[in-house]
Structure formats: structure tokens, C-alpha cells
Amino acid sequence: MKCRVCRGKAVIDLPRHNASFCPSCFDSYLMDQVWKAIDEFRMFHKSERILIAVSGGKDSLALWDILNRLGYSTIGFHLDLGIGDYSRESTEKTRKFAVDRNLPLHVESLTQEVGASVDSIADLTNRPPCSACGVSKRHLFNRAAKTMDCHVVATGHNLDDEASRLLGNILHWQDGYLEKQNPALPDEGSLVRKVKPLNRLTEKEMAAYAFLKGIDYVVHECPMSVNAKQLFYKKIMNEIEQESPGTKQAFYFGFLDRRSHFYPEKDESTPSFLCRECQSPSYTEICTFCRIRLKVSLAGRDPDSGARS
Ligand code: AMP
Ligand code: FES
Numbered sequence: 001m002k003c004r005v006c007r008g009k010a011v012i013d014l015p016r017h018n019a020s021f022c023p024s025c026f027d028s029y030l031m032d033q034v035w036k037a038i039d040e041f042r043m044f045h046k047s048e049r050i051l052i053a054v055s056g057g058k059d060s061l062a063l064w065d066i067l068n069r070l071g072y073s074t075i076g077f078h079l080d081l082g083i084g085d086y087s088r089e090s091t092e093k094t095r096k097f098a099v100d101r102n103l104p105l106h107v108e109s110l111t112q113e114v115g116a117s118v119d120s121i122a123d124l125t126n127r128p129p130c131s132a133c134g135v136s137k138r139h140l141f142n143r144a145a146k147t148m149d150c151h152v153v154a155t156g157h158n159l160d161d162e163a164s165r166l167l168g169n170i171l172h173w174q175d176g177y178l179e180k181q182n183p184a185l186p187d188e189g190s191l192v193r194k195v196k197p198l199n200r201l202t203e204k205e206m207a208a209y210a211f212l213k214g215i216d217y218v219v220h221e222c223p224m225s226v227n228a229k230q231l232f233y234k235k236i237m238n239e240i241e242q243e244s245p246g247t248k249q250a251f252y253f254g255f256l257d258r259r260s261h262f263y264p265e266k267d268e269s270t271p272s273f274l275c276r277e278c279q280s281p282s283y284t285e286i287c288t289f290c291r292i293r294l295k296v297s298l299a300g301r302d303p304d305s306g307a308r309s
């Protein structure tokens with residue numbers, strides 16, 4: 001197997017591009033894909049400060065590494081979810097990554113912020129763990145970005161994440177989610193801009209990057225992610241890709257090309273309230289995060305308060 005660019009010994013085969021690459025040409029290819037995503041969606045520029053949400057997994061650690069290499073001003077933000085050994089390992093690997101590279105990292109604890117760990121929150125609020133976790137992450141990423149004067153929040157979502165999410169959203173015609181499925185969501189009031197610079201790169205490519213760069217990351221999936229549907233959609237997309245390389249990107253990029261046609265930009269999508277508790281933009285008087293927090297605190301005061309109903 002020879003590298004398509006330099007004819008040296010290839011180490012990775014990318015059927016979707018009908019190409020193989022040696023480590024050095026793969027690195028150029030990958031950096032180029034990230035650069036294209038940043039440029040195409042005008043995600044951020046060099047004068048802006050980027051908060052990188054770092055989970056301890058391969059994608060977000062690699063993203064931090066890449067943006068740092070590209071010369072962007074970054075600060076890492078890790079949320080300790082309090083999920084036993086999984087969270088301990090995630091926090092430890094994130095801290096070590098930051099210390100080894102002398103990068104600034106801010107760590108917060110979900111248990112401290114909400115008053116309970118993800119599994120207890122799910123139990124007390126009657127929500128699936130991933131839903132309570134997702135709401136909390138979005139809220140706390142945004143708050144951290146504002147507190148630390150960051151212009152934008154970047155996450156490590158990759159092409160596989162986005163294509164499988166698109167499949168799920170289309171299968172259930174989730175118009176609200178489809179409208180928001182964009183690798184760059186602009187600022188809205190006090191909601192900071194959100195971007196996904198890895199949206200052109202697959203899971204396999206990100207794992208190869210992490211391996212080649214010696215990035216030590218958490219390999220296990222979150223034990224709470226019994227969000228089997230998302231994993232199932234990923235599996236289906238991979239089976240299709242196996243039979244017909246290039247379909248995954250054609251599906252997702254095709255959607256992005258047509259997105260504005262199906263979902264034209266609207267002004268009225270900005271939430272009209274400010275949450276009574278935290279002053280974040282909200283569609284209701286109290287935002288979802290604060291409702292979760294209040295329910296947890298009520299349940300803590302009185303176990304029979306009905307918080308489980
Ligand atoms: P996931 O939803 O777990 O696939 O994660 C998607 C992205 O969200 C990751 O690539 C990170 O950028 C971010 N993220 C997930 N979990 C955390 C966490 N505990 N702390 C900080 N960022 C996170
Ligand atoms: Fe949120 Fe697992 S990462 S519940």
C-alpha cells in the first residue's frame with residue numbers, strides 16, 4: 001500500500017477518498033480538512049479565544065492538539081460527570097494532556113454544580129441520563145465560555161457523530177433538531193457561538209491521528225450511554241459505508257448544502273425569556289438546566305417531595 005501523495009509506505013487506507021496515506025501526508029490531509037471546516041463555516045479567527053470542551057476521549061483531545069498546532073488561542077474545559085471510574089479516568093487523562101503540553105485547563109464538577117451525579121439526576125428528574133447530562137453540558141459550556149471571555153465553544157463531534165445524528169433526525173422528522181444541525185451555530189444573545197471543526201473527519205481518522213500523535217485517551221464509551229439508538233445508527237451508517245464508500249459524507253455534506261433551502265435562517269428562533277434563576281436565554285420562565293437543579297435540590301430536602309413523579 002503506497003501513499004497517494006509521496007508514494008512512501010502508507011499506514012492508513014481511506015476508501016471514501018480512494019486513497020492511502022503515509023503518517024506525514026495523513027497529517028497534512030487531516031489538518032487540511034480541519035482548516036476547510038473552519039474556513040467554510042467561518043467558525044473563528046486567530047484573534048478569538050476558543051473554549052474547547054474536552055471529554056478525555058480521542059476527538060476532543062485531538063481537536064485541542066490540532067487547534068493548538070494551528071496557532072489558535074485555546075482554553076480547555078472539562079466537566080467531571082461523577083460517573084465512577086469512567087469519569088475519574090476521563091478527568092485524569094484530560095489533566096495529564098494539558099499538563100504535558102502546558103495548556104490551560106478549567107475543570108468543573110457536575111455533582112457540585114447540580115447537587116447530584118448524572119445517574120442520581122436522571123433518577124430524581126425522571127429523565128434518561130444522557131438527556132440530563134446533555135442539558136447540563138450545554139449550559140455549563142456556555143457559562144464557562146462567558147466567564148472566561150471566550151468567543152466560541154468548540155466540541156469534538158466528528159463526521160460519524162453528525163451523520164448518525166442526521167439519520168436519526170430524518171427518520172423521526174425532527175424538524176427542530178434538523179434546523180439546528182449545523183457545524184457552526186452563531187451567537188444568540190448570551191448564547192455563545194458553537195462549532196464542530198472535526199465535522200469533515202471520521203471516527204477512524206480521529207483514532208488514527210490520536211494514535212500517531214501518542215495521545216492517551218479514554219477508550220471506553222460512557223457506561224450511561226445506553227443511548228443505543230445513536231450507536232445503532234452509527235452501526236447502520238458504517239454498514240452502508242462498507243458497501244458503498246463515500247455514502248456517509250455524501251449524505252451529511254449533501255444535507256449541509258441543502259440545509260438553508262429546507263430551513264431558511266429565521267430571526268424568531270432566539271428564545272424570548274431570560275431564565276429567572278440564571279438569566280440564560282430560555283423558551284420558558286425557568287431554563288431546563290435550572291429546573292433540573294431545582295428538582296434535585298427539592299428532592300435532597302424532602303425525599304417524598306414528588307420529584308420522582
Ligand atoms: P459525546 O456527546 O460524548 O459524543 O461528546 C461530544 C463532544 O462533547 C466531545 O467531543 C467533547 O467536545 C464534548 N464533551 C463531552 N463530554 C464532555 C465532558 N465531560 N467535558 C467536556 N466536554 C465534553
Ligand atoms: Fe453524558 Fe454519559 S456522557 S451520560
Ligand code: ZN
Nearest residue numbers: 275278287290
Ligand atoms: Zn436557568
